[in-house]
Amino acid sequence: MNQFNQEVAEPIVNPYEVVPAEVYEVIQESPLIKTLRLKPERKFPFKTGQFIELTIPGIGEGPFTPSSSHFIDETLDVTVMKTGFVTEYVHKVKIGDIVGLRGPYGSHYPLEKFEGKDLLILGGGCGLAPLRSLFLTLLHEVEKYNSITFYAGAKTPKDCIYKDEVTGWRKYPKVKFIRSVDVVPEGEEWNEDVGVVTVLLKQLNIDPENNPAVVCGPPIMMKFGTLDLLKYGYKEENLYLSMEKKMYCGFGQCRHCVIGPYFACKDGPVFTYNQIKDEEEIWD
Ligand SMILES: Cc1cc2nc3c(=O)[nH]c(=O)nc-3n(C[C@H](O)[C@H](O)[C@H](O)COP(=O)(O)OP(=O)(O)OC[C@H]3O[C@@H](n4cnc5c(N)ncnc54)[C@H](O)[C@@H]3O)c2cc1C
Structure with missing residues (x-):
């Protein structure tokens, strides 16, 4: 339960587990913002408002909120603004690359x-x-x-x-x-x-x-x-x-x-x- 007395998406058995996800589509939204459509190796349920940690192997990770509907579980979108070290690398990923997802974490919209x-x-x-x-x-x-x-x-x-x-x-x-x-x-x-x-x-x-x-x-x-x-x-x-x-x-x-x-x-x-x-x- 979180502070709104809601069940969170699913109990996370191992909060450190990183789920591999293939980059399926890359959309250049604006000069500094890209949306990556990711295909996780297994279903990755979340509730809208929760966040995930996105890992770029060998580089680092950062918290991002999925930008797609929580009713879609085959793919998950993240929309990322280039602001520094990790996000610079997030912007370099290409279709077919593998990134990592852990989570979801935190509260969601009630x-x-x-x-x-x-x-x-x-x-x-x-x-x-x-x-x-x-x-x-x-x-x-x-x-x-x-x-x-x-x-x-x-x-x-x-x-x-x-x-x-x-x-x-x-x-x-x-x-x-x-x-x-x-x-x-x-x-x-x-x-x-x-x-x-x-x-x-x-x-x-x-x-x-x-x-x-x-x-x-x-x-x-x-x-x-x-x-x-x-x-x-x-x-x-x-x-x-x-x-x-x-x-x-x-x-x-x-x-x-x-x-x-x-x-x-x-x-x-x-x-x-x-x-x-x-x-x-x-x-x-
Ligand atoms: C719950 C949550 C959800 C977020 N969702 C999104 C999202 O959907 N899209 C998006 O573009 N950004 C989102 N952010 C911000 C994103 O996590 C940071 O911009 C990113 O981690 C910066 O990493 P960097 O290595 O590129 O930046 P750095 O080179 O480390 O620093 C650049 C700037 O980013 C800030 N920053 C660095 N690390 C973090 C961090 N761990 N958390 C927050 N700010 C940080 C720094 O204070 C600095 O202002 C979210 C942050 C949180 C906490």
Whole structure:
């Protein structure tokens, strides 16, 4: 059980077991972000919001949240931004290469609490990875939800990710998928919203009293997004945040990801705002 009293995906017999996975497809989403579609040697079940450790043999590993639906178990997508040593190598893998997966670890989005609700999903940059997983998982049983509003941000048009999927997503009558970019550099085409993603909240038309919102993105966006949603009237316990703290082991042994009484890896990465709001430096 995790803090939402949910069963986690499956008991992990050996949390260090690395499952080999073949790189099946590589999608260049933006100059710095790639999605790898992986085919694990055995089924690798997870619940949307949980994370995995991705190993590049001989190089290292890092925590990433699957970006695919948890209803798909033959393949698993990870969307990775190039930020440093390991991710540089993640970006070098080719179709047919073998990487490793361990996990899944941590808490997941409490889908049962979203049923019958008007859900808001707010994210930016590579924070869209777990949100795409959540969104695709919700679409699988879209009849269970009243509506899904997805506000997605990027720095510039060429930094937008999942570009080829947007038209399909917008065809769902219950879905409102709106994008915004911070700026449009000269020469780039864009006919959607402009401004940091939180400006889209001005268009929001959801009763905040009893509806949930899910937020994931760079720390500054998480902070101002959360504060704006509170101002709008959302309740602290209905705001779900994915906390991507620096972590290594993934299951509470190395103690790198402590947030007050919690481990971001074991008790998170999904927390409600009221759980962590009084802890120090949650936005760092
Ligand atoms: C639960 C969780 C889920 C994540 N999901 C994604 C995802 O879906 N896509 C994605 O692109 N990134 C994700 N990240 C961040 C990703 O793990 C780091 O960007 C990656 O590990 C950096 O490795 P590096 O060796 O390339 O970077 P480094 O050269 O080590 O450092 C570059 C930057 O990455 C940060 N970083 C380094 N190691 C970690 C770490 N273990 N955890 C967090 N930040 C780190 C450093 O503070 C630094 O700012 C997630 C992180 C967590 C904790």
